Amino acid sequence: MDARAEQYGHAPMALGAVLRRLFLRAPVFLPLLTVVGALLSSWFWSLSVLAVLLAVGLRLWRIGLACLLCGALAWLQQEYQQGTTADLQAQLATHDVVEVSGTVVRELRNGCIIDADYSGARIVVRGDNATWRQGSRVLLKAEASTPRPALVHGMFDAARWMKQQGIAADLQLVKGEYQGMSPFSWAAVCGVASAVRESLAQRIMPPGTEEDARRQVLCALVLGDKSRAEEETMLDFRRGGCLHAFAVSGLHVGLLAGILWFILRKCRVGVQVSRVIVLVVCGGYVVMTGFSVPAVRAFMMMALVLIGNMLHRRVSLLNIWSLVAMLILLMQPYQIYNAGFQLSFVVYAAICAGARLALRETPWFGPDDYIPYRIRTVGERRFSAFELAVRGTVIISLWAWLVSLPITMAQFHTLNAHSFITNIIITPMLPLVMSSGLAAMILGSVPWLGPMLTQLALYSAQSLISLVALCGGLPAAYLPAQIPQPTERIALLSTGYGESACQLGNGGLLIASGNGQTARFNVEPAIFHSGFTPSALLLPRPSARRAEMAAVLTATWPQLQVLDADKLAGKTTLQTSAGSFCIYAPPADLPRTPMDNVAPIVAWQRAQSRVLYVGDASLLSFENLPESERRADVLILGMNQRMPVADAELILATGASTIILLPSASKLFPDTQVLAPAEVLRMPVRPSIHYLD
Secondary structure, three states, X not given: OHHHHHHHHHHHHHXXXXXXXXHHHOOOHHHHHXXXXXXXXXXHHHHHHHXXXXXXXXXXXXXXXXHHHHHXXXXXXXXXXXXXXXXXXXXXXXOOEEEEEEEEEEEEOOEEEEEEOOOXXXXXXXXXXXXXXXXXXXXXXXXXXXXXXXXXXXXXXXXXXXXXXXXXXXXXXXXXXXXXXXXOOHHHHHHHHHHHHHHHHXXXXXXXXXXXXXXXXXXXXXXXXXXXXOHHHHHHXXXXXXXXXXXXXXXXXXXXXXXXXXXXXXXXXOHHHHHHHHHHHHHHXXXXXXXXXXXXXXXXXXXXXXXXXXXXXOOOHHHHHHHHHHHHHHHOHHHHHOHHHHHHHHHHHHHHHHHHHHHHOOOOOOOOOOOOHHXXXXXHHHHXXXXXXXXXXXXXXXXXXXXXXXXXXXXXXXXXXXXXXXXXXXXXXXXXXXXXXXXXHHHOOOOOHHHHHHHHHHHHHHHHHHHHHHXXXXXXXXXXXXXXXXXXXXXXXXXXXXXXXXXXXXXXXXXXXXXXXXXXXXXXXXXXXXXXXXXXXXXXXXXOOHHHHHHHHHHHOOOXXXXXXXXOOOEEEEEXXXXXXXXXOOOOOOOOOOHHHHOOEEEEEOOOOEEEXXXXXXXXXXXXXXXXXXXXXXXXXXXXXXXXXXOHHHHHOOOOOEEEEOHHHOOOOOOHHHHOOOEEXXXXXXXXXEEEO
């Protein structure tokens, strides 16, 4: 009994000694926990309390004091930002138009982000004339604008994006005045760096080559300029789970540092001089590429490691990781909600853990592990190094994928099932693509050598695109973080301006009209993130831009069968996993103008009910149906411009117990009581989504 008590009595002492040694080697880790708990509030305060109690319990008094000071500083910084936001919101509530002066800190596609002078609040200003460069001083008049809410989880949420960027308000520009560049601000430095990046990007992508996907990838990988990449180019990278290659991150900074270090050492430059050159070049690269948080994290950690080595100090990666994260959060508390910040630090920690595990793992293949390294032949040593590289790449990629899954599911509501395979495949190619791209950018104008380097860069970029497209096209490569919808569920989507889309059953028929923008920003994300997988697409209206919509949707669902209403005749039967669909084309003698006359009628027989989609079809098309085919339990109505289906008796004769009025039919029945006893659902004109079982 005494021996057992003595054994269990020493266990806490051993654990305390291990923790004490760990926190003495990484004294910033506990203060980081305190900062995270203070910023997230709610029950996360327990992290702050736990960190302080651990420091006190282990008699680490200085670390405990640092926890209290850092937590208080983070809380005060966050309270100050929330106070400035509240003041600005109060001013917007009492004034239709506000006057704001400030400095542009970031350029957007249709606006800019400004740091206001009077309160330090960060605001986003939108408008066709809000085209000022980064670092510009502006005086503007603007009115409050309500961010458009996300229709479903996974679609772009403007309010959430503003929170992640620390933006206090969304304003619509009324009048703006440029007041020159701000000479003594960090935004001005970033503005100059942005201009340099634009100049360098033109070397990779000369005028007339903007549609070349290879050059778009090179601009993104070398300079982090993904604004030049088209959506179609990024789609395969998104589906493959390697879209991080399009944003400057620790990957880019690490590759640049590794390439530069290799060149300097081959040129026999001293170690200390090489470290200084790498620091200076990588620092300028981070500023030039936009000063993103992942790149800043990578550079600060690399700088601390190199400076520690130069000073012959022992370096703790955990302590450096904690210090960099805490400094960023103390300066910009809103980064705690940013997906880039979360992925950068969490994935880096997973990479370090995976590397440590890979070194301890028994070799998978190669020479006998019991043969001492010093007596191995040159071939055996090289084969052993190759085995370690393969083992490390697989384990690190798998760890990074597993750790990033919860974050990507929470932030983007998507799941990349094969992303770790894609990253394993493209990892050896990224140094080649980036080094050849850098060489082509710097030496592209040199006779003979420049064209050769450019062709090498383009060939390597094309190989990378092909591999990513292959991995992104694998089954279940890109999935919504959403339970699939039932087979018989209907999704009704208002896309704005009276337009709409309708998904009849999961695995069934998608009826949609519009252009590529409508498909990309409304139809595709709403249907995808709702958990639907359409088998066929019906384009009910002829349009010069309907091919754009079909191209966007078939890129997401390659198996999608496209049906053009303008080319249908008579009765077409479509069999899908959701059931049988009958598509009735309008009568052959019906004039094809207006274009609504081309709209067909769709009948879907479900297990327990029948759905009749009339949409914007003409009254003549409806009357042309046999009476037995007009029967419906659910009737979906739009409005034909000249001959709408507007007779209440004719509608009620279908026997429908549920009648849905699409946005185009918003004025068809001002008084829905005439359709009693049927239940009537009126879809709003504004963007919205509604599900029906």
